[in-house]
Amino acid sequence: MTIGFIGFGNMAQAIAKGLLEKQLVKPQELMFSNRSEEKRQQLIKSFAVSGTSSNQTVWDESDILILAVKPYQIDEVLSGLDKTKHPFVISVAAGVTNAQLALHLKESSFLRTMPNLNSQVGEGMTAIVENDQVEQKDLDRTKEIFVAVGEVVELPESQLSAFIALAGSSPALIFMFIDTLARAGVKYGLPKDKATKIAAQAVLGSGRTVLETDQDPWTLIDQVSSPGGVTVEGILSLLKGDFAASIIESVDAMVDKNDDMSKG
Missing domain, CATH: 3.40.50.720 (NAD(P)-binding Rossmann-like Domain)
Structure with a gap:
Protein backbone atom coordinates (compact mmCIF):
# COMPACT_ATOMS: atom_id res chain seq x y z
CA MET A 1 0.00 0.00 0.00
CA PRO A 156 -20.63 15.61 11.85
CA GLU A 157 -19.51 18.56 9.76
CA SER A 158 -22.01 20.79 11.58
CA GLN A 159 -19.93 20.44 14.77
CA LEU A 160 -16.58 21.27 13.18
CA SER A 161 -16.64 24.94 14.22
CA ALA A 162 -16.79 23.86 17.86
CA PHE A 163 -13.98 21.37 17.28
CA ILE A 164 -11.81 24.04 15.66
CA ALA A 165 -12.26 26.25 18.73
CA LEU A 166 -11.67 23.43 21.24
CA ALA A 167 -8.75 21.74 19.46
CA GLY A 168 -7.60 23.71 16.44
CA SER A 169 -7.33 27.18 17.98
CA SER A 170 -7.22 26.42 21.70
CA PRO A 171 -3.50 25.55 21.74
CA ALA A 172 -2.91 29.29 21.34
CA LEU A 173 -4.98 29.92 24.49
CA ILE A 174 -3.10 27.19 26.34
CA PHE A 175 0.26 28.63 25.23
CA MET A 176 -0.93 31.98 26.63
CA PHE A 177 -1.88 30.25 29.90
CA ILE A 178 1.53 28.55 30.12
CA ASP A 179 3.34 31.82 29.43
CA THR A 180 1.22 33.71 31.98
CA LEU A 181 1.86 31.08 34.65
CA ALA A 182 5.56 31.25 33.86
CA ARG A 183 5.61 35.05 34.14
CA ALA A 184 3.88 34.77 37.51
CA GLY A 185 6.69 32.43 38.54
CA VAL A 186 9.25 34.98 37.36
CA LYS A 187 7.54 37.54 39.59
CA TYR A 188 8.52 35.34 42.54
CA GLY A 189 12.11 34.79 41.46
CA LEU A 190 12.04 31.79 39.11
CA PRO A 191 14.13 32.04 35.92
CA LYS A 192 11.79 32.32 32.88
CA ASP A 193 13.06 29.14 31.18
CA LYS A 194 12.58 27.05 34.32
CA ALA A 195 9.19 28.63 35.04
CA THR A 196 8.03 27.87 31.49
CA LYS A 197 9.16 24.25 31.80
CA ILE A 198 7.37 23.86 35.12
CA ALA A 199 4.13 25.38 33.78
CA ALA A 200 4.22 23.42 30.51
CA GLN A 201 4.79 20.11 32.31
CA ALA A 202 1.93 20.90 34.70
CA VAL A 203 -0.40 21.44 31.73
CA LEU A 204 0.83 18.30 29.95
CA GLY A 205 0.49 16.17 33.08
CA SER A 206 -2.95 17.57 33.91
CA GLY A 207 -4.26 16.74 30.44
CA ARG A 208 -2.88 13.23 30.64
CA THR A 209 -4.39 12.77 34.11
CA VAL A 210 -7.86 13.68 32.78
CA LEU A 211 -7.51 11.27 29.87
CA GLU A 212 -5.95 8.35 31.72
CA THR A 213 -7.98 8.45 34.95
CA ASP A 214 -11.24 9.17 33.09
CA GLN A 215 -12.33 11.33 36.01
CA ASP A 216 -14.36 14.50 35.75
CA PRO A 217 -12.08 17.57 35.92
CA TRP A 218 -13.91 18.97 38.94
CA THR A 219 -13.35 15.68 40.79
CA LEU A 220 -9.64 16.09 40.13
CA ILE A 221 -9.81 19.72 41.28
CA ASP A 222 -11.24 18.48 44.59
CA GLN A 223 -8.32 16.05 44.93
CA VAL A 224 -5.83 18.92 44.68
CA SER A 225 -7.82 21.28 46.92
CA SER A 226 -7.23 20.81 50.64
CA PRO A 227 -9.77 22.61 52.85
CA GLY A 228 -8.50 26.09 53.61
CA GLY A 229 -5.43 25.46 51.46
CA VAL A 230 -3.39 27.22 48.81
CA THR A 231 -5.22 25.75 45.79
CA VAL A 232 -8.62 26.84 47.06
CA GLU A 233 -7.40 30.43 47.32
CA GLY A 234 -6.19 30.31 43.72
CA ILE A 235 -9.47 28.85 42.45
CA LEU A 236 -11.57 31.41 44.34
CA SER A 237 -9.45 34.20 42.85
CA LEU A 238 -10.09 32.91 39.31
CA LEU A 239 -13.80 32.54 39.98
CA LYS A 240 -13.98 36.16 41.17
CA GLY A 241 -12.41 37.21 37.89
CA ASP A 242 -14.92 35.21 35.81
CA PHE A 243 -12.22 32.87 34.48
CA ALA A 244 -14.78 30.34 33.16
CA ALA A 245 -16.87 33.05 31.49
CA SER A 246 -13.77 34.46 29.76
CA ILE A 247 -12.89 31.05 28.31
CA ILE A 248 -16.45 30.49 27.07
CA GLU A 249 -16.52 33.95 25.50
CA SER A 250 -13.26 33.17 23.71
CA VAL A 251 -14.71 29.93 22.34
CA ASP A 252 -17.86 31.80 21.27
CA ALA A 253 -15.74 34.34 19.39
CA MET A 254 -13.78 31.61 17.60
CA VAL A 255 -16.91 29.66 16.62
CA ASP A 256 -18.56 32.84 15.31
CA LYS A 257 -15.47 33.78 13.30
CA ASN A 258 -15.18 30.30 11.79
CA ASP A 259 -18.87 30.31 10.85
CA ASP A 260 -18.48 33.70 9.18
CA MET A 261 -15.43 32.49 7.22
CA SER A 262 -17.24 29.32 6.16
CA LYS A 263 -20.06 31.38 4.68
CA GLY A 264 -17.49 33.08 2.47
Whole structure:
Protein backbone atom coordinates (compact mmCIF):
# COMPACT_ATOMS: atom_id res chain seq x y z
CA MET A 1 0.00 0.00 0.00
CA THR A 2 1.33 3.42 -0.96
CA ILE A 3 0.39 6.59 0.91
CA GLY A 4 1.02 9.74 -1.09
CA PHE A 5 1.02 13.38 -0.05
CA ILE A 6 0.14 16.19 -2.41
CA GLY A 7 1.77 18.99 -0.46
CA PHE A 8 4.37 18.14 2.16
CA GLY A 9 4.37 20.99 4.65
CA ASN A 10 4.48 20.81 8.44
CA MET A 11 1.27 18.82 8.93
CA ALA A 12 2.03 16.30 6.19
CA GLN A 13 5.54 15.87 7.57
CA ALA A 14 4.14 15.31 11.08
CA ILE A 15 1.83 12.57 9.74
CA ALA A 16 4.66 10.93 7.80
CA LYS A 17 6.92 11.07 10.84
CA GLY A 18 4.24 9.48 13.04
CA LEU A 19 3.59 6.68 10.55
CA LEU A 20 7.30 5.92 10.24
CA GLU A 21 8.03 6.11 13.97
CA LYS A 22 5.10 3.81 14.80
CA GLN A 23 6.32 1.49 11.99
CA LEU A 24 2.89 1.51 10.38
CA VAL A 25 4.53 1.95 6.98
CA LYS A 26 7.96 1.49 5.46
CA PRO A 27 9.73 4.49 3.89
CA GLN A 28 9.25 3.00 0.41
CA GLU A 29 5.47 3.06 0.98
CA LEU A 30 5.40 6.86 1.30
CA MET A 31 5.77 9.49 -1.42
CA PHE A 32 5.14 13.21 -1.77
CA SER A 33 5.10 16.05 -4.26
CA ASN A 34 6.83 19.40 -3.88
CA ARG A 35 7.59 21.90 -6.63
CA SER A 36 10.88 23.16 -5.20
CA GLU A 37 13.82 20.99 -6.25
CA GLU A 38 15.95 22.19 -3.32
CA LYS A 39 13.24 21.62 -0.73
CA ARG A 40 12.27 18.30 -2.29
CA GLN A 41 15.82 16.96 -2.02
CA GLN A 42 16.04 18.09 1.62
CA LEU A 43 12.82 16.25 2.43
CA ILE A 44 13.87 13.11 0.57
CA LYS A 45 17.07 13.08 2.61
CA SER A 46 15.28 13.75 5.91
CA PHE A 47 12.51 11.18 5.51
CA ALA A 48 14.12 8.66 3.14
CA VAL A 49 10.91 8.57 1.09
CA SER A 50 10.19 9.20 -2.58
CA GLY A 51 9.61 12.75 -3.78
CA THR A 52 8.50 14.18 -7.10
CA SER A 53 7.56 17.53 -8.60
CA SER A 54 4.44 15.97 -10.15
CA ASN A 55 1.11 15.93 -8.30
CA GLN A 56 -0.16 13.62 -11.04
CA THR A 57 2.50 11.03 -10.27
CA VAL A 58 1.54 10.99 -6.62
CA TRP A 59 -2.15 10.67 -7.52
CA ASP A 60 -1.53 7.81 -9.94
CA GLU A 61 0.76 5.81 -7.66
CA SER A 62 -1.08 6.20 -4.33
CA ASP A 63 -3.60 3.88 -2.76
CA ILE A 64 -4.30 6.54 -0.11
CA LEU A 65 -3.84 10.16 -1.14
CA ILE A 66 -3.44 12.77 1.61
CA LEU A 67 -4.36 16.18 0.29
CA ALA A 68 -2.26 18.61 2.31
CA VAL A 69 -2.11 21.79 0.24
CA LYS A 70 -3.27 25.25 1.33
CA PRO A 71 -7.06 25.71 1.13
CA TYR A 72 -6.78 28.34 -1.61
CA GLN A 73 -4.83 25.84 -3.75
CA ILE A 74 -7.46 23.09 -3.63
CA ASP A 75 -9.41 24.06 -6.75
CA GLU A 76 -6.28 24.56 -8.84
CA VAL A 77 -4.62 21.34 -7.69
CA LEU A 78 -7.64 19.06 -8.04
CA SER A 79 -8.88 20.51 -11.31
CA GLY A 80 -5.41 20.00 -12.78
CA LEU A 81 -5.38 16.24 -12.18
CA ASP A 82 -6.35 13.44 -14.53
CA LYS A 83 -8.52 11.38 -12.18
CA THR A 84 -8.64 8.16 -14.19
CA LYS A 85 -7.38 6.40 -11.07
CA HIS A 86 -9.39 6.63 -7.87
CA PRO A 87 -7.25 6.53 -4.73
CA PHE A 88 -8.94 7.00 -1.37
CA VAL A 89 -8.49 10.69 -0.54
CA ILE A 90 -7.96 12.20 2.91
CA SER A 91 -8.09 15.99 3.05
CA VAL A 92 -6.32 17.92 5.81
CA ALA A 93 -7.00 21.27 4.10
CA ALA A 94 -8.55 23.55 6.70
CA GLY A 95 -11.92 25.04 5.80
CA VAL A 96 -12.49 22.94 2.66
CA THR A 97 -15.92 21.36 3.11
CA ASN A 98 -17.26 17.99 2.04
CA ALA A 99 -19.36 19.76 -0.60
CA GLN A 100 -16.28 21.50 -2.06
CA LEU A 101 -14.31 18.26 -2.13
CA ALA A 102 -17.20 16.40 -3.74
CA LEU A 103 -17.19 18.84 -6.67
CA HIS A 104 -13.72 17.61 -7.63
CA LEU A 105 -13.78 14.04 -6.29
CA LYS A 106 -16.92 12.72 -7.92
CA GLU A 107 -15.50 9.24 -8.49
CA SER A 108 -13.17 9.01 -5.47
CA SER A 109 -14.11 8.14 -1.92
CA PHE A 110 -12.85 10.77 0.52
CA LEU A 111 -12.83 11.97 4.11
CA ARG A 112 -12.31 15.46 5.41
CA THR A 113 -10.12 15.66 8.51
CA MET A 114 -8.91 18.41 10.82
CA PRO A 115 -5.67 17.64 12.71
CA ASN A 116 -4.21 20.25 15.06
CA LEU A 117 -0.77 21.72 15.70
CA ASN A 118 0.14 19.27 18.45
CA SER A 119 0.24 16.46 15.88
CA GLN A 120 3.81 17.67 15.29
CA VAL A 121 4.82 16.15 18.64
CA GLY A 122 2.55 13.10 18.51
CA GLU A 123 -0.07 14.61 20.84
CA GLY A 124 -2.54 15.84 18.26
CA MET A 125 -6.33 15.84 18.23
CA THR A 126 -7.88 15.10 14.84
CA ALA A 127 -11.51 15.37 13.82
CA ILE A 128 -12.67 12.97 11.13
CA VAL A 129 -15.73 14.48 9.47
CA GLU A 130 -18.53 11.97 8.99
CA ASN A 131 -19.21 10.87 5.43
CA ASP A 132 -21.73 8.06 4.95
CA GLN A 133 -20.36 7.33 1.47
CA VAL A 134 -17.07 5.99 2.90
CA GLU A 135 -16.53 2.28 3.46
CA GLN A 136 -15.61 1.07 6.94
CA LYS A 137 -12.20 -0.13 5.81
CA ASP A 138 -11.29 3.37 4.62
CA LEU A 139 -12.54 4.93 7.84
CA ASP A 140 -10.45 2.43 9.81
CA ARG A 141 -7.36 3.25 7.73
CA THR A 142 -7.89 6.95 8.34
CA LYS A 143 -8.16 6.43 12.08
CA GLU A 144 -4.98 4.37 12.05
CA ILE A 145 -3.11 7.14 10.24
CA PHE A 146 -4.11 9.87 12.69
CA VAL A 147 -3.74 7.75 15.82
CA ALA A 148 -0.06 7.72 14.84
CA VAL A 149 0.05 11.43 15.75
CA GLY A 150 -2.44 11.59 18.63
CA GLU A 151 -6.13 10.98 19.23
CA VAL A 152 -9.13 11.03 16.87
CA VAL A 153 -12.81 11.82 17.14
CA GLU A 154 -15.58 11.42 14.55
CA LEU A 155 -17.90 14.40 14.18
CA PRO A 156 -20.63 15.61 11.85
CA GLU A 157 -19.51 18.56 9.76
CA SER A 158 -22.01 20.79 11.58
CA GLN A 159 -19.93 20.44 14.77
CA LEU A 160 -16.58 21.27 13.18
CA SER A 161 -16.64 24.94 14.22
CA ALA A 162 -16.79 23.86 17.86
CA PHE A 163 -13.98 21.37 17.28
CA ILE A 164 -11.81 24.04 15.66
CA ALA A 165 -12.26 26.25 18.73
CA LEU A 166 -11.67 23.43 21.24
CA ALA A 167 -8.75 21.74 19.46
CA GLY A 168 -7.60 23.71 16.44
CA SER A 169 -7.33 27.18 17.98
CA SER A 170 -7.22 26.42 21.70
CA PRO A 171 -3.50 25.55 21.74
CA ALA A 172 -2.91 29.29 21.34
CA LEU A 173 -4.98 29.92 24.49
CA ILE A 174 -3.10 27.19 26.34
CA PHE A 175 0.26 28.63 25.23
CA MET A 176 -0.93 31.98 26.63
CA PHE A 177 -1.88 30.25 29.90
CA ILE A 178 1.53 28.55 30.12
CA ASP A 179 3.34 31.82 29.43
CA THR A 180 1.22 33.71 31.98
CA LEU A 181 1.86 31.08 34.65
CA ALA A 182 5.56 31.25 33.86
CA ARG A 183 5.61 35.05 34.14
CA ALA A 184 3.88 34.77 37.51
CA GLY A 185 6.69 32.43 38.54
CA VAL A 186 9.25 34.98 37.36
CA LYS A 187 7.54 37.54 39.59
CA TYR A 188 8.52 35.34 42.54
CA GLY A 189 12.11 34.79 41.46
CA LEU A 190 12.04 31.79 39.11
CA PRO A 191 14.13 32.04 35.92
CA LYS A 192 11.79 32.32 32.88
CA ASP A 193 13.06 29.14 31.18
CA LYS A 194 12.58 27.05 34.32
CA ALA A 195 9.19 28.63 35.04
CA THR A 196 8.03 27.87 31.49
CA LYS A 197 9.16 24.25 31.80
CA ILE A 198 7.37 23.86 35.12
CA ALA A 199 4.13 25.38 33.78
CA ALA A 200 4.22 23.42 30.51
CA GLN A 201 4.79 20.11 32.31
CA ALA A 202 1.93 20.90 34.70
CA VAL A 203 -0.40 21.44 31.73
CA LEU A 204 0.83 18.30 29.95
CA GLY A 205 0.49 16.17 33.08
CA SER A 206 -2.95 17.57 33.91
CA GLY A 207 -4.26 16.74 30.44
CA ARG A 208 -2.88 13.23 30.64
CA THR A 209 -4.39 12.77 34.11
CA VAL A 210 -7.86 13.68 32.78
CA LEU A 211 -7.51 11.27 29.87
CA GLU A 212 -5.95 8.35 31.72
CA THR A 213 -7.98 8.45 34.95
CA ASP A 214 -11.24 9.17 33.09
CA GLN A 215 -12.33 11.33 36.01
CA ASP A 216 -14.36 14.50 35.75
CA PRO A 217 -12.08 17.57 35.92
CA TRP A 218 -13.91 18.97 38.94
CA THR A 219 -13.35 15.68 40.79
CA LEU A 220 -9.64 16.09 40.13
CA ILE A 221 -9.81 19.72 41.28
CA ASP A 222 -11.24 18.48 44.59
CA GLN A 223 -8.32 16.05 44.93
CA VAL A 224 -5.83 18.92 44.68
CA SER A 225 -7.82 21.28 46.92
CA SER A 226 -7.23 20.81 50.64
CA PRO A 227 -9.77 22.61 52.85
CA GLY A 228 -8.50 26.09 53.61
CA GLY A 229 -5.43 25.46 51.46
CA VAL A 230 -3.39 27.22 48.81
CA THR A 231 -5.22 25.75 45.79
CA VAL A 232 -8.62 26.84 47.06
CA GLU A 233 -7.40 30.43 47.32
CA GLY A 234 -6.19 30.31 43.72
CA ILE A 235 -9.47 28.85 42.45
CA LEU A 236 -11.57 31.41 44.34
CA SER A 237 -9.45 34.20 42.85
CA LEU A 238 -10.09 32.91 39.31
CA LEU A 239 -13.80 32.54 39.98
CA LYS A 240 -13.98 36.16 41.17
CA GLY A 241 -12.41 37.21 37.89
CA ASP A 242 -14.92 35.21 35.81
CA PHE A 243 -12.22 32.87 34.48
CA ALA A 244 -14.78 30.34 33.16
CA ALA A 245 -16.87 33.05 31.49
CA SER A 246 -13.77 34.46 29.76
CA ILE A 247 -12.89 31.05 28.31
CA ILE A 248 -16.45 30.49 27.07
CA GLU A 249 -16.52 33.95 25.50
CA SER A 250 -13.26 33.17 23.71
CA VAL A 251 -14.71 29.93 22.34
CA ASP A 252 -17.86 31.80 21.27
CA ALA A 253 -15.74 34.34 19.39
CA MET A 254 -13.78 31.61 17.60
CA VAL A 255 -16.91 29.66 16.62
CA ASP A 256 -18.56 32.84 15.31
CA LYS A 257 -15.47 33.78 13.30
CA ASN A 258 -15.18 30.30 11.79
CA ASP A 259 -18.87 30.31 10.85
CA ASP A 260 -18.48 33.70 9.18
CA MET A 261 -15.43 32.49 7.22
CA SER A 262 -17.24 29.32 6.16
CA LYS A 263 -20.06 31.38 4.68
CA GLY A 264 -17.49 33.08 2.47
